Amino acid sequence: MTSPGTPPAAPAQEQAPTQGTAFSFGTRFAAAMDEHGPLCVGIDPHAALLDAWGLPDTAAGVREFSLRVVEACGPHAAALKPQAAFYERHGSAGIAALEDTLAAARAAGVLTIVDAKRGDIGSTMAAYADAYLRDGSPLAGDALTVNPFLGLGSLDPAAELAADTGRGLFLLCLTSNKEGPDVQHARLARHGRRHDDPDGAQQVTVAAYIASYAAALNALSSPLGSVGLVVGATVGDAVAAAGVDLVAANAPILAPGVGAQGAGAAELAATFGEARGRVCASSSRSILAAGPDATALRAAACAAADDARHALRG
Known part of the structure; x- marks a missing residue:
């Protein structure tokens, strides 16, 4: 284990198999973005959307909602991203609905990012990793969102298991919520020295610093590392202002806020610069609002994928 403030040596991610494949998450995710467009469709079965779809606000309604999204949108997106909170609110039956959603996506050959934003220390983080990243776990997707704000070393159990199983992580880095800069733009005290600045x-x-952790883990990966970053598409000049080197990170970038949420081609070029080709637009409600009709959902997903491809790839 590394100390909290020191990014670990990069594991050999490209050699880590997952469920019978020899390709890392970064390789598979890059290929999926090339094939389907740089779009991740969020599955957010919150109460208002369930009601709009004529479904009950129950675990059964959440399951039906989710399986419809997998069927309609899965073939037209690089990945699907179920938000764990909307399943957890329905207790054990809701967790079972999340398991069924992940199983359906897996059967359809669609990559999944479980948006659980887990973060803890020691054996607790190891248990979260076991739940969401272990081969054979019914809650394991292809990647997991994690919260790094308990210290970078706290992520080691998840990073190690993800590398072992060929899965990925997405670290919260620069989020678009107004409270985010209070922590994310703060400068580390002298005791939080960087690995490349030992004297502080x-x-x-x-x-x-979070981006430098991803860079260390992704150093041996090609064409794209498996440890990604969450960077809001609407953060403007925050990437430059915070000194975040997205190019050096060699990371897939999950970017909420592309297209209907406000960030177009010009804004994306200014925000992500030379790393723009690694960005995957994350969209949920603007697509899900087209449901419950399957044809309308497919059309919305295809249109969003085309918009993201135009904005991010030119």
């Missing part, structure tokens, strides 16, 4: 002569923002 320079200060680094929390967000930049």
Whole structure:
């Protein structure tokens, strides 16, 4: 285990098999974006959408909603991203609905990112990793969102198991909520020295330090690492202001806020610069609002994928 403030040596992610494949998550995710467009469809079965679809606000309604999204949108997106909170609110039956959603996506050959934002320390983090990243776990997708704000070393159990099973992580880095900069733009105190600045002569923002952790883990990966970053598409000049080196991170970037949420081609070019080709637009309600009609859902997903491809790939 590494100490909290020191990014670990990069594991050999490209050699880590998952469920019978020799390809890492980064390789599979890059291929999926090339094939389907840089779009991740969020599955967010919140009460208002369930009602709009004529479904009950129950675990059964959540399951039906989710399976319809997998069937209609899965073939037209690089990945699907079920938000764990909307399943957990229905207790054990809701968790079973999440398991069924992941199983359906797996059967359809669609990559999944479980949006659970887990973060803890020691054996507790190891248990979260076991739940969401272990081969054979019914809650395991292809990647997991994680919260790094308990210290980078706290992520080691998840990073190690993801590398072993060929799965991926997405670390919260620069989020678009108004409270985010209070922590993410803060500069580390002298005791939080960077691995490339052992004397603490320079200060680094929390967000930049998180990106350097991803860079260390992705150093041996090609064409794309398996440890990604969550960076809001609407954060404007925050990437540059916080000193975040997205190019060096070699990371897939999950970007909420593309297209209907406000960020077009010009804004994306300014925000992500030379890393724009690694960005996957994350969209949920703007697509899900087209349901419950399957044809309308497919059309919305295809249109969003085309918009993201145009904005991010030119």
